[in-house]
Amino acid sequence: MKLKNSITRITLSIVLATLGICAFVKSPSAAPAPPALSLTATGATFPFPIYSKWFTEYNRIHPDVQINYNSLGSGAGIRQLQAGTVDFGASDVPMTDDQLHQAKVPVLHFPTVLGAVVATYHIEGVTQELNFTGPVLADIFLGKITKWNDPALASLNKGVNLPDADIVVVHRSDGSGTSFVWTDYLSKVSPEWKSKVGASASVNWPVGMGGKGSEGVTGLVKEQPGALGYVELTYAIQNKLLYGRVKNSAGVFQKADLAAVTAAAASEARKIPADFRVSITDASGKMAYPICTFTYMLIPSKFDDAAKKNGIKDFLHWMLTEGQNDAEGLFYAKLPKDVVARELKAIAQIN
Amino acid sequence: MAIAPNAADRARFSRRARQFLKKLRHGDEVAHLITLLAASSIIVVTLMLVYQLFINSALPRHKFGLEFFAGKTWDPVSEEFGALPFIYGTVVSSALALLVAVPLGVGAAIFLSELAPLRISNYLTFVIELLAAVPSVIYGLLGIFVLVPVLRTVVMPFLKRTLGFLPIFKGPIYGVSMLAGGLVLAIMIVPFIISVSREVLLAVPVEQREAALGLGATKWESTWQVVVPFAKVGIMASIFLALARALGETMAVTMVIGNDPKINASLFAPAYSIAAVIANEFTEATGDVHLQALIELGLVLFLLTILINGLARLVIIATTQKGAAQG
Numbered sequence: 070m071k072l073k074n075s076i077t078r079i080t081l082s083i084v085l086a087t088l089g090i091c092a093f094v095k096s097p098s099a100a101p102a103p104p105a106l107s108l109t110a111t112g113a114t115f116p117f118p119i120y121s122k123w124f125t126e127y128n129r130i131h132p133d134v135q136i137n138y139n140s141l142g143s144g145a146g147i148r149q150l151q152a153g154t155v156d157f158g159a160s161d162v163p164m165t166d167d168q169l170h171q172a173k174v175p176v177l178h179f180p181t182v183l184g185a186v187v188a189t190y191h192i193e194g195v196t197q198e199l200n201f202t203g204p205v206l207a208d209i210f211l212g213k214i215t216k217w218n219d220p221a222l223a224s225l226n227k228g229v230n231l232p233d234a235d236i237v238v239v240h241r242s243d244g245s246g247t248s249f250v251w252t253d254y255l256s257k258v259s260p261e262w263k264s265k266v267g268a269s270a271s272v273n274w275p276v277g278m279g280g281k282g283s284e285g286v287t288g289l290v291k292e293q294p295g296a297l298g299y300v301e302l303t304y305a306i307q308n309k310l311l312y313g314r315v316k317n318s319a320g321v322f323q324k325a326d327l328a329a330v331t332a333a334a335a336s337e338a339r340k341i342p343a344d345f346r347v348s349i350t351d352a353s354g355k356m357a358y359p360i361c362t363f364t365y366m367l368i369p370s371k372f373d374d375a376a377k378k379n380g381i382k383d384f385l386h387w388m389l390t391e392g393q394n395d396a397e398g399l400f401y402a403k404l405p406k407d408v409v410a411r412e413l414k415a416i417a418q419i420n
Numbered sequence: 421m422a423i424a425p426n427a428a429d430r431a432r433f434s435r436r437a438r439q440f441l442k443k444l445r446h447g448d449e450v451a452h453l454i455t456l457l458a459a460s461s462i463i464v465v466t467l468m469l470v471y472q473l474f475i476n477s478a479l480p481r482h483k484f485g486l487e488f489f490a491g492k493t494w495d496p497v498s499e500e501f502g503a504l505p506f507i508y509g510t511v512v513s514s515a516l517a518l519l520v521a522v523p524l525g526v527g528a529a530i531f532l533s534e535l536a537p538l539r540i541s542n543y544l545t546f547v548i549e550l551l552a553a554v555p556s557v558i559y560g561l562l563g564i565f566v567l568v569p570v571l572r573t574v575v576m577p578f579l580k581r582t583l584g585f586l587p588i589f590k591g592p593i594y595g596v597s598m599l600a601g602g603l604v605l606a607i608m609i610v611p612f613i614i615s616v617s618r619e620v621l622l623a624v625p626v627e628q629r630e631a632a633l634g635l636g637a638t639k640w641e642s643t644w645q646v647v648v649p650f651a652k653v654g655i656m657a658s659i660f661l662a663l664a665r666a667l668g669e670t671m672a673v674t675m676v677i678g679n680d681p682k683i684n685a686s687l688f689a690p691a692y693s694i695a696a697v698i699a700n701e702f703t704e705a706t707g708d709v710h711l712q713a714l715i716e717l718g719l720v721l722f723l724l725t726i727l728i729n730g731l732a733r734l735v736i737i738a739t740t741q742k743g744a745a746q747g
Contacts, residue, residue, distance in 0.1 A: 141703055142704045143704055144704045147706055148706075168706065235592065242674060243699075244701040268497070270496075270704040271496045271700075271701045272495070273496070273497065273498075279690075280675075281679070288565070292565075
């Protein structure tokens, strides 16, 4: 009798649960019909937070357009775009001429937001913001400056009591746009870095140890006294990391913030070529922070499908105008106004 | 339209069908087919894997040839790729892991199967099997935030003070290091060794133990001289299972090993493993040679695993013969 009771109870609860699940499954089908236009994209991880916000926001305004973004990395974005398996790609690094040749249709670069990379450190007893110059950072990462109290560092930071401690260099171990910007800057300010190491998403680091991802680098820097590493500005702000000022080419020790990053792009605006493929590290403006980069959407210039073409054009227009207002809330720097104006004209090249 | 079948044909057909159905009913044919399919699918997958790795690594194979195995430089900018530091890091970190995990794991298994009361043994085994299911990224995080600081502030300075004359304990102390990588791997593979070894030890027939005790052996003598040798092959198998996991482990290793592709005698120095560099660089590898060099590293890891497993089989054969002679 007791057994029968419990069986009944179990059966009843299963039936109820099934009904509940059915009700749950059924309710979304009452929502609007599936989107008429679905776009897929693959690319960089660095801008993923802002892209996903944009795609969701855009979908809210235009319920018939759905954009699916797969943040597999810039390399994957470029390869899948070349192979034609996605509608568009995204990359922190502009495509090389070779890569452009390998693509089935000509590819256009559209800068979306700006990022910056900062030098973060952990020295026992030092809580001030340190001053760095490009050549000094290059010499540290080349293993030529090995102590925190090296005269080159001490003369930049008078009044800071720098200890006689080893500098432990920490870099990204995973291939990343962050590393590209960092090494691109070091290549510009140090001929020795340029010839010995060069600029790339992954390089053969002369000294130091690698952390996986921004969180890996931050973890190592926090745990290791004497450590010096680099992370994206976005990540440094969100995690309230201590990071240094870097001397720009106008001679000003500039602290990285969103305004200084936009200023860097604005000061380089005249030098930006028609295809937007440009490095804006070591920018010339007084207000400019020198280690900055555009991040790009890579858009094919030809679409066979008119609906896709119009969908993308409309999205780009929205992203460059209204979408830009979302950037700073997520700690990305906005594009300067004249770059936006030029990009809006470039949309016409998609056909 | 169709040729009208004559009666004899029809009879033959129906007889065959009946025979087949009968076999089906007995299940032999079905079981045979299904198991054959399962077995061959594994071979097919393995062959396809090797084929794909081979095809997709043509560029660096032609460019570097056998130099790929001996090269010490890994430079994506100048497109110069050598696998030696990664092979070294993989082999040494895995060996280090076994060195720590085998005595610990086998010891624990002996305790759980032979000495502990059954209830405690069952509880502990449950906990150990839970450990085996923890995702490796969790071990990596524990490695960064717990193990590495302890190594840097306590263990490594101690080793340097006491055994610093050995080349493996020389050089600056960072915490993240080959030693940290090996220890995290050891922690990760111990549950495998314990759990499989315990099952194997429990499967040793009671008669073996009773016979040993009957001949006047103590409990420990019977365990160490009779039960453990009897279970040797199974224990070895558990160790190789653990080794396979150590060789291929990615996440936990990359978080604590320091990711520096240099060959350094000191266990205090950062190192790099094959699986870690593939995971790290694959997503952003834009150059064709770079990408294919990473795929070739996958092939190298595959070969390394085959090589080590082959050696392992030889060890099993050698030791089991010795064990039989002793018994």
